Amino acid sequence: MGLEQHIQRIEEKLFLLLKKLQQEQADNALLKEQLQLQQQETSRQQQTIAMLEEKLHLAKIAGVAGGKPATPEEDEEFKKEMRNRINDYIREIDRCIALLNG
Known part of the structure; x- marks a missing residue:
């Protein structure tokens, strides 16, 4: 095999490798785009x-507050939730007062 034939084989292999690299880069770009779309959808x-969990939570609270018969667990959960919300409001009011005084 002559030197020219050897160089020609190397050039052909190099051309094939470059062609494969371009295809892999195109596939990679497509996969990145699909991943981004999936992340946006997620x-x-x-x-x-x-949002639905919050609506469900509020619906449960409204049901208990509206006088629906509640199990003791639901009633206790409602009381605990109301205490927590009131405490959160009080903390927020305290922060606002501190900002006004400061």
């Missing part, structure tokens, strides 16, 4: 879940 779904 984020939207997480926001929807959080």
Whole structure:
């Protein structure tokens, strides 16, 4: 095998490798785009879940507060939730007063 033939084989292999690299880069770009779309969809779904969980939580509280018959566990949970919310409000009011005084 002559030197020219050897160089030609190397050039052909190099050309094939470059062609394969370009294809892999195109595939990689496509996969990155798909990943970004999936991440956006996941984020939207997480926001929807959080919103629905909050609505469910508020509906449970409203049901207990509205006089619906509650189990002792639900009644205790309602009381605990209300205490926590009131404490949060008091802390927020205290922070506001401190800012006004400071």
